[in-house]
Amino acid sequence: MDKPRLAVFKFTSCDxxxxxxxxxxxxxxxIANTFDIAYFLGLKSRKSTGYxxxxxxxxxxxxPDEIKRIRAIRENTHYLVTIGACATAGGLQALxxxxxxxxxxxxxxxxxxxxxxxxxxxxxxxxxxxxxxLWGCPISREGLLEVLASFLRxxxxxxxxxxxxxxxKRKGTPCVLVAQGIPCLGPITRTGCGAICPxxxxxxxxxxxxxxxxxxxxxxLRFETLGLSKDEIKLRLAGINSYAFGKYHGKE
Amino acid sequence: MGxxxxxxxxxxxxxxxxxxxxxxxxxxxIKELRLNIFEPPRFFExxxxxxxxxxxxxxxxRICGICPVAxxxxxxxxxxxxxxxxxxxxxxxxxxxxxxxxWIASHCLHIxxxxxxxxxxxxxxxAMGKKYPETLQQALRLKKVGNELFxxxxxxxxxxxxxxxxGFYKTPLKKGLKAFLSELENAFEDAIESIRWAINLDFPDIxxxxxxxxxxxxxx
Ligand code: SF4
Numbered sequence: 416m417d418k419p420r421l422a423v424f425k426f427t428s429c430d431x432x433x434x435x436x437x438x439x440x441x442x443x444x445x446i447a448n449t450f451d452i453a454y455f456l457g458l459k460s461r462k463s464t465g466y467x468x469x470x471x472x473x474x475x476x477x478x479p480d481e482i483k484r485i486r487a488i489r490e491n492t493h494y495l496v497t498i499g500a501c502a503t504a505g506g507l508q509a510l511x512x513x514x515x516x517x518x519x520x521x522x523x524x525x526x527x528x529x530x531x532x533x534x535x536x537x538x539x540x541x542x543x544x545x546x547x548x549l550w551g552c553p554i555s556r557e558g559l560l561e562v563l564a565s566f567l568r569x570x571x572x573x574x575x576x577x578x579x580x581x582x583x584k585r586k587g588t589p590c591v592l593v594a595q596g597i598p599c600l601g602p603i604t605r606t607g608c609g610a611i612c613p614x615x616x617x618x619x620x621x622x623x624x625x626x627x628x629x630x631x632x633x634x635x636l637r638f639e640t641l642g643l644s645k646d647e648i649k650l651r652l653a654g655i656n657s658y659a660f661g662k663y664h665g666k667e
Numbered sequence: 668m669g670x671x672x673x674x675x676x677x678x679x680x681x682x683x684x685x686x687x688x689x690x691x692x693x694x695x696x697i698k699e700l701r702l703n704i705f706e707p708p709r710f711f712e713x714x715x716x717x718x719x720x721x722x723x724x725x726x727x728x729r730i731c732g733i734c735p736v737a738x739x740x741x742x743x744x745x746x747x748x749x750x751x752x753x754x755x756x757x758x759x760x761x762x763x764x765x766x767x768x769x770w771i772a773s774h775c776l777h778i779x780x781x782x783x784x785x786x787x788x789x790x791x792x793x794a795m796g797k798k799y800p801e802t803l804q805q806a807l808r809l810k811k812v813g814n815e816l817f818x819x820x821x822x823x824x825x826x827x828x829x830x831x832x833x834g835f836y837k838t839p840l841k842k843g844l845k846a847f848l849s850e851l852e853n854a855f856e857d858a859i860e861s862i863r864w865a866i867n868l869d870f871p872d873i874x875x876x877x878x879x880x881x882x883x884x885x886x887x
Contacts, residue, residue: 427707430683431732431825437780437792438772438824440811444803447793458780459791460680478707507729508709519713530708553732553825611822615829615837620725622826650719655729 419468419567421446422454424488426474426481427508427536431553432499433457433473439556446563469494469566471559475501477508477536489543496562497539500552504624504659507552509536512658538658547572550605552622552655558607575606578626579619582610591618598638598651603629603660624656631663670694681781681791683733720746721832728826733776736769736821739830746832758834763887765820765827771854772813772824778865779806786868802864805857812854819843 423433437443437458446452453463470492476482489495497503505512511519512535520527539545549558549572558574565572579601583590591597591613601610601619605626612619625631631652638648652660674690684706691699711730715723727742728735740762747754754762779802780792789795796803814824819839821827829835 425685427709429729429732431729431735434732434776435825437776437810438814440807440814443807444793444796452791452793455791456678456680456685457683458681458793460784461790462678462680477709480705481707506709507711507714507726510714511710514714519710520708522713522716523708523710532708536709552729553823608823612828612836615822617828617831617836620722647719650722654722654726 418449418451420453420463420466421450421563422467422470422488422492423452423457424454424470424472424474424484425456426472426485426502426539427477428474428499428501428506430457430473432501432551433471435553435556435559439560442556442560449567450563465491467492469496469563471496471498472502472539473498475505475508475536475538476542477533478531479533480531482533482542485539485542494546494566495539495543496547496549496566497545498549498554498559500550500622500624500655501536502539503548503550504656505536505538507655507657509658510653511536513653513661536658549574550624551607555607555609576627577606578602578629579604579606579608579610579613579623582606582608583613586610586614588614591616592637596641598641598643598648600634600651602634603631620654621652621660622655624659625663629660629663631660681784683731683781720749724830724832725826725828728830732825733773734769735826736766736830739827740766743830743832750832752833754834758838761820761835761838762830765817765830768813768816768820770813771858772810772817775806775809775813775861778861779803779810783865783868786870805860805864809854809857809861812850812857815850816847819847 423436425433434457436446439446452459453465453467470488472485472488472495476485500506501508516532516534520530520532524530540548547562549562551558561574562572583601588610592599592601597618599613599618600621601613603626604619604621605623607623635648638651671694672692674688676688679686679688684704686705687703689699689701689703690697711727715726718726723742723746724739727738730738784791784795787795792803792806817824817827821829829837
């Protein structure tokens with residue numbers, strides 16, 4: 416049987432998610448033995464076009480050119496997976512969606528007229544159909560391996576969407592919110608990182624995006640009792656996954 | 668190179684970021700040279716305004732997935748300067764150590780995975796490994812040690828969560844660091860071997876009339 420063709424694409428991002436592939440060390444060799452890595456600019460110079468069995472897409476859509484590129488990729492892909500917060504929720508750069516782009520351009524570039532950027536940084540799913548979204552900033556290697564393994568076996572990835580709190584309980588990490596009054600986003604954030612931050616005695620800052628049915632309103636009220644102002648609570652949610660949290664927040 | 672030649676690379680590969688290159692040579696002379704960087708802007712400098720100081724290290728890490736610590740360290744030093752705070756002693760040493768972990772991992776990525784295939788004429792490090800399996804093994808071993816040391820101090824191998832203004836959210840246990848020492852000692856051999864190997868690569872013989880500057884810290 417021919418090896419399935421795998422492609423890795425980058426849009427507006429930091430490379431952190433796609434580089435979890437060489438970060439897998441020996442896993443990289445296993446992936447290369449199992450898949451035909453047809454397109455991966457970050458690791459391979461030969462570019463093989465055509466139809467891809469699975470495309471891993473990193474990064475958000477933030478320029479007009481990227482809209483064209485993602486549409487072409489969708490047409491040539493059987494199973495399209497977004498990897499990371501940028502691709503799945505617009506990323507940290509989606510903070511500009513809440514502000515005036517013109518002012519942002521002027522604040523950073525001496526010649527803002529040369530900057531070709533869309534008003535909003537948006538998730539891939541805003542423009543094309545996505546078959547599976549893998550959250551995280553960065554994604555976890557285990558998550559990515561599960562996505563690849565499930566693709567080979569033609570089943571849904573076994574990746575949970577409950578909150579980080581469950582993971583803390585399982586690890587026996589004392590709750591930083593209850594015990595120390597730290598405004599932790601764990602109760603509304605998706606599991607998948609291994610609940611690292613609370614085990615370091617600090618707040619989760621939501622890099623894996625919203626969990627299923629996040630009760631943002633109730634957590635905000637809890638934060639108020641900790642003495643956070645409404646503005647501070649807004650800032651807490653306006654982080655790496657601002658666009659995704661904002662969607663829920665807006666509803667309430 | 669012939670007398671006339673045009674080199675057009677739509678997208679450069681095995682580099683971090685996105686760019687293209689266009690070179691036009693006429694009569695052995697470069698007539699046109701364009702480096703096109705199309706890495707889209709993300710506006711960090713703008714959206715950081717108005718944020719709380721303790722959010723900054725977590726945010727700036729996302730500038731680059733290869734060298735997040737570089738941004739985190741610049742940020743914490745800048746903010747500590749504002750507070751008139753000086754982080755010294757063991758905390759400073761641990762900061763240096765996490766920086767070194769990043770260097771091990773990122774230099775290994777750069778040398779073996781991004782650059783070496785070009786020197787040796789392969790499309791990728793994996794393809795290179797088919798002919799030179801020991802070289803690839805060495806690369807993977809070094810990368811692993813870098814990543815593990817990084818995780819030991821930072822919680823994970825990309826975008827560490829332990830770095831904060833004033834020091835660390837949690838410092839590693841002495842026990843954990845000690846247990847890692849033998850791995851580092853083995854990696855030291857691999858590092859020396861890597862240098863031996865890299866200096867024997869065939870570097871093109873070009874020299875420019877340029878003065879290179881490098882900075883160093885006499886205390887480190
Ligand atoms: S999700 Fe985070 S780690 Fe992944 S590319 Fe975006 S900024 Fe980098």
